Amino acid sequence: MIVFLKAGGQLRAMLRPDVDHYTRKVEVDGEKTIAEILKDISVDSAYVALIHVDGKVKDLSYKPSNGQTITLQPPVSGG
């Protein structure tokens, strides 16, 4: 199946987007967690502070379904 990973900040460079400036298309073999998907594409999940899918916050154990877009947010800081 196909999932789309989207990221901003420094995470965007780690993700190596190929769809647009923020998004990478990833082929996933079978049902996998976000943690497993990130490991497969060599993105260190320690740099992922927040995950949301379809308007809801998820964690690394979430198993996306075909065609879903997973938004990854980097750690945020302050002023």
Add this chain to the structure above:
Amino acid sequence: MPLSDSEIERYQRQLLVDGWDQERLKSARVLVVGVGGLGGISATYLAAAWVGHLRICDSDRVELSNLNRQILFTAEDIGKPKAALVAKRISAQNPEIEIEAISNKLTEANVSGLASGCDLIIDGLDNHSDRLKLNKASFDLNIPFVYGAINEWLGQLSLFNPPQTACLACLMPEELQNPEVTPVFGALPGVIGSLQATLALRYLMTGENPVSNALLIFRGDTMTFETVTFERRPGCEVCGKTVPFGPRR
């Protein structure tokens, strides 16, 4: 006590706002922790709106690299303590306000004392570790906590008010892998700090929380706002023990 003629004149535009409750704002006590790009803006707007008592806490001194975004400071302020500078600035803006300036570093030992007696906490911090300390004090003392944070083009905002809502540790429980330097430009903390002030004023006057269990995300690169929802984390080390039912980890 009714407003004087000069107070009515000074605040006439906001007194016209539907639902505005100046008496409540005058009697409110707010802690702003961190008065750089985020907290400096929110504290300024709270003062302009005449929130009666502001306690501002920041242990930092102004650095040259702050000046691209921390617009309360000038080059002449470099090396000076931020809390005292912001207190002076706010006091000049609105002498009616009681201001406490505290230049201590936020620690687990002093955070409850800093927040004690306040009606609301505003987060102007620059790191997640200190935010978690503030979140814990917010929960322990039952004081709502307006969260705001930024990175590059991204801004986040919420109002945590457990046990009515989840807390920050439900959303982001762990120490985060922060880069040494976070990219940021001045207008972004301006936007998020202004939203924090708006949320704070609304909450103080009405008790409403329009971002209950929700995170407002602003993206400055696409000019979009998005709201994502979250739930209380049953195993949360801060607020999880108060969950009346449901599975525990």
